[in-house]
Amino acid sequence: MLELRDVHVTANDETGTVTVLQGINLTLEDNKIYVMTGPNGGGKTSIAKTIMGIYRPSRGKILLDGADITEKSITERARLGIGYAFQQPPRFKGIKVKDLLKIAAGNDDNGLHCDLLYDVGLCAQDYLEREINSSFSGGELKRIEIASLLARKLKVAIFDEPEAGIDLWSFQKLTETFAGLREKYRGTLVIISHQERILRLADRVILVSGGRVSEITTPEKFLAEIEIVTADCRCRTDCIKGEVANA
Amino acid sequence: MLNKTDRKLLAAVADLHTVPQGAFNIRKNGEGIMRRSTANIEIVPKADKPGIDILVKPGTKNESVHIPVILSAGLQDLVYNTFEIGAGSDVLVVAGCGIHNPGSSEARHDGVHEFFVRKGAKMKYVEKHYGEGRGSGERILNPKTIIEVEEGGVVELEMIQLQGVDQTKRDTEIKLQANSRLIVTERLLTSHKQEAESIITVELVGDDSSAQIVSRSVAKDDSRQLFHLNLRGYARCRGHIQCDSIIMHNAKVSSIPEISAYHTDAALIHEAAIGKIASEQLLKLMTLGLSEKEAEEAILEGFLK
Ligand SMILES: Nc1ncnc2c1ncn2[C@@H]1O[C@H](COP(=O)(O)OP(=O)(O)OP(=O)(O)O)[C@@H](O)[C@H]1O
Ligand SMILES: [Mg+2]
Numbered sequence: 001m002l003e004l005r006d007v008h009v010t011a012n013d014e015t016g017t018v019t020v021l022q023g024i025n026l027t028l029e030d031n032k033i034y035v036m037t038g039p040n041g042g043g044k045t046s047i048a049k050t051i052m053g054i055y056r057p058s059r060g061k062i063l064l065d066g067a068d069i070t071e072k073s074i075t076e077r078a079r080l081g082i083g084y085a086f087q088q089p090p091r092f093k094g095i096k097v098k099d100l101l102k103i104a105a106g107n108d109d110n111g112l113h114c115d116l117l118y119d120v121g122l123c124a125q126d127y128l129e130r131e132i133n134s135s136f137s138g139g140e141l142k143r144i145e146i147a148s149l150l151a152r153k154l155k156v157a158i159f160d161e162p163e164a165g166i167d168l169w170s171f172q173k174l175t176e177t178f179a180g181l182r183e184k185y186r187g188t189l190v191i192i193s194h195q196e197r198i199l200r201l202a203d204r205v206i207l208v209s210g211g212r213v214s215e216i217t218t219p220e221k222f223l224a225e226i227e228i229v230t231a232d233c234r235c236r237t238d239c240i241k242g243e244v245a246n247a
Numbered sequence: 248m249l250n251k252t253d254r255k256l257l258a259a260v261a262d263l264h265t266v267p268q269g270a271f272n273i274r275k276n277g278e279g280i281m282r283r284s285t286a287n288i289e290i291v292p293k294a295d296k297p298g299i300d301i302l303v304k305p306g307t308k309n310e311s312v313h314i315p316v317i318l319s320a321g322l323q324d325l326v327y328n329t330f331e332i333g334a335g336s337d338v339l340v341v342a343g344c345g346i347h348n349p350g351s352s353e354a355r356h357d358g359v360h361e362f363f364v365r366k367g368a369k370m371k372y373v374e375k376h377y378g379e380g381r382g383s384g385e386r387i388l389n390p391k392t393i394i395e396v397e398e399g400g401v402v403e404l405e406m407i408q409l410q411g412v413d414q415t416k417r418d419t420e421i422k423l424q425a426n427s428r429l430i431v432t433e434r435l436l437t438s439h440k441q442e443a444e445s446i447i448t449v450e451l452v453g454d455d456s457s458a459q460i461v462s463r464s465v466a467k468d469d470s471r472q473l474f475h476l477n478l479r480g481y482a483r484c485r486g487h488i489q490c491d492s493i494i495m496h497n498a499k500v501s502s503i504p505e506i507s508a509y510h511t512d513a514a515l516i517h518e519a520a521i522g523k524i525a526s527e528q529l530l531k532l533m534t535l536g537l538s539e540k541e542a543e544e545a546i547l548e549g550f551l552k
Contacts, residue, residue: 054534074534078534093491094552100535
């Protein structure tokens with residue numbers, strides 16, 4: 001179980017200090033899938049990075065199975081079983097797919113590496129020996145990133161918009177992989193996503209906006225409310241009508 | 248004969264763990280100590296100056312010649328080697344120099360290697376530099392390499408220096424005739440107060456010749472590196488230089504590109520980049536459980552592989 005208690009995060013940019021997260025309270029239980037969603041810039045990635053230790057809270061606490069991990073480094077948290085698949089994974093020069101999977105899995109097991117790539121819809125033969133460099137497309141890079149997390153034994157796994165850039169044909173496979181994780185996985189799964197199909201996998205949907213958790217609800221309820229929000233927006237319906245009229 | 252230190256040096260510069268197969272010449276502290284010619288590859292000492300002539304018969308396929316140099320004392324060694332790679336042959340040449348300097352005087356090897364790669368011949372040339380020893384004496388290596396590639400020849404050059412050389416100035420000149428091809432891979436790591444300079448000049452003189460140079464380096468501590476990579480196109484040709492350096496601590500790196508075309512169908516590209524290890528790369532590996540130091544090592548190892 002992972003808990004965030006009144007977590008605040010600030011960052012510095014050109015304009016000075018900006019507040020990124022303001023008082024996040026969350027309890028994430030084992031054996032559950034959470035989908036975190038909300039407007040762009042709402043603070044989803046920042047929550048994930050704070051859980052991973054990439055961002056440090058200016059206030060508040062983070063607890064893993066009751067133990068305070070607020071002061072623990074990224075490496076320590078990784079070794080305790082927290083994992084994060086980046087929204088924008090980095091490219092490397094000279095590090096191959098099999099090297100990354102070896103680091104992630106902690107072993108050289110070729111069969112395992114093949115299975116992992118299969119789970120993200122890639123053919124091992126074509127990819128294991130490839131360098132994760134600028135020759136990779138955005139979608140390929142995302143799939144490798146997901147595989148690097150699937151390779152690990154985790155208590156808390158966070159996937160940041162795993163579907164972004166993944167083509168429609170593979171999207172089905174990816175949803176199946178996540179649905180399958182529910183069976184296989186005993187820990188906490190957090191998926192940051194804007195996709196209805198992913199939202200439907202959730203036990204709970206966490207809505208994040210303005211650096212706060214604004215709602216925790218069920219997918220059904222969340223999706224029903226979304227429609228009301230859209231219908232309520234007169235400006236948007238007028239625009240759409242206008243477009244239709246002009247077409 | 249070879250002692251333990253010699254064996255270690257040979258393993259480091261030429262991957263030699265036993266006496267190599269094929270032709271070889273081992274030079275230790277300024278003298279040839281072991282030599283073997285084969286039916287197709289003849290090694291002959293030069294009469295007028297220190298060094299050897301290596302003669303590869305035309306049509307020789309899949310053979311190799313190892314010519315490592317080791318220094319295990321503070322002395323200065325100068326050698327001239329000439330390679331005749333016969334038409335249509337396909338060979339591997341492994342050179343390289345290992346220095347173990349136990350004392351306080353400088354140990355220095357200056358090698359001049361001249362290659363004639365004849366029509367349609369294929370040669371891979373691997374040159375590794377390695378230094379060790381607790382003495383305060385400097386370990387210095389200054390290779391000069393001149394390669395002439397005739398029509399349809401293919402040359403692959405691998406130049407690697409990853410440890411223990413205090414000062415190096417590498418000067419490489421290559422001339423490419425029609426339809427010939429050159430691939431250069433350079434890997435350089437400097438640390439402490441080491442200094443390294445690499446000058447590579449490639450002249451593309453024949454139509455449809457091509458050259459690709461990929462140079463990667465890491466400069467640590469107070470070390471300095473200078474790259475001067477130069478492509479000159481005199482014909483319908485293609486050339487590409489990629490020069491990529493990671494800079495750390497208080498190191499200094501300069502990369503001076505030069506591409507010159509003397510023909511309208513010469514297509515030349517130079518890419519050079521210097522920067523520190525990208526922090527996202529470190530973060531990614533740390534989130535997989537590596538410490539910052541382990542992540543750094545994994546990134547550098549991959550980069551220099
Ligand atoms: N390191 C940083 N420096 C400055 N501002 C930051 C930093 N990290 C996040 N922010 C700001 O915090 C806010 C939340 O960003 P975050 O990336 O968490 O949003 P998000 O919900 O993941 O958005 P998206 O859906 O676009 O991925 C944004 O306004 C962003 O500009
Ligand atoms: Mg985000």
